Amino acid sequence: MIKAILFDMDGTLLDTEGIWNKAWTAVEEKYGFMFDPKIKDSFIGMPKQKMLEIKDSIIPSHLDYDEIQKFRVEFFHEYTSSHPIEIKQGAFECLNFLKSKGIKAIVCTSTYKERAIPWLKDAGLYDYFDDIVTGDIVKVGKPNPEIYEITLKKNHLHADECLAVEDTTVGVLAATGADLKTFYIKDILDISNEAYAKIYKQLDNLGEIIKEIGGQENE
Known part of the structure; x- marks a missing residue:
């Protein structure tokens, strides 16, 4: 039973998940770099712990990961404020x-x-x-x-x-x-x-x- x-x-x-994908696209546009599409797809369902493990291999070294994460979350909240x-x-x-x-x-x-x-x-x-x-x-x-x-x-x-x-x-x-x-x-x-x-x-x-x-x- x-x-x-x-x-x-x-x-x-x-x-x-589609909204988070839009947020990653906004990151690419703002910070001027592109993820490999397969890497971007791998973010779907990825827990925060895993993202922290691989961040140095996916984010260019001259960029600050915490800043990017803050921007990504702010994008999500701004988007969902007008698109529930x-x-x-x-x-x-x-x-x-x-x-x-x-x-x-x-x-x-x-x-x-x-x-x-x-x-x-x-x-x-x-x-x-x-x-x-x-x-x-x-x-x-x-x-x-x-x-x-x-x-x-x-x-x-x-x-x-x-x-x-x-x-x-x-x-x-x-x-x-x-x-x-x-x-x-x-x-x-x-x-x-x-x-x-x-x-x-x-x-x-x-x-x-x-x-x-x-x-x-x-x-």
Whole structure:
């Protein structure tokens, strides 16, 4: 019996990844350098810890990484002040269904608490969740499974009682690394072949989880 669904946030619940991509483009234009497109794509879903590890290899040495990060975040906030963050298709239907069935809904996001909580509140999603686990509590970000392992322990859950929902390669590898059956819903990019081989099922949107959970209840 499924007791909880563990949701990634960026690109899964909230349509934020495209905005972050616009912010990186603004960085390129302001500071006069270009990322290799493959490197830029790799930023999608990348936790802050990993970004700090590789910053010296992706940011020209004459530029200040902290200044660039500040500009990037300011761009995001300015953009979303006039373009509210959109909620992914089927989110409300799915979360209402889980609540009606007494199934826990939990967020497992690489985004830090100072951003994740306000974004979920602004989107009207915050009150649907039984727990929100954010990237600032882990030592190693996705694709390491630590955030999922912490979430399971914190909520007294076993992996076989839960399903995860992810949209990126690093997210899928983190969830499956914690032995979670994982739904994949494509956002901007396809996931790697390695990650795709590990998923439980690919869905088109969050609303399809209703049928999946209903089907399992009847098994």
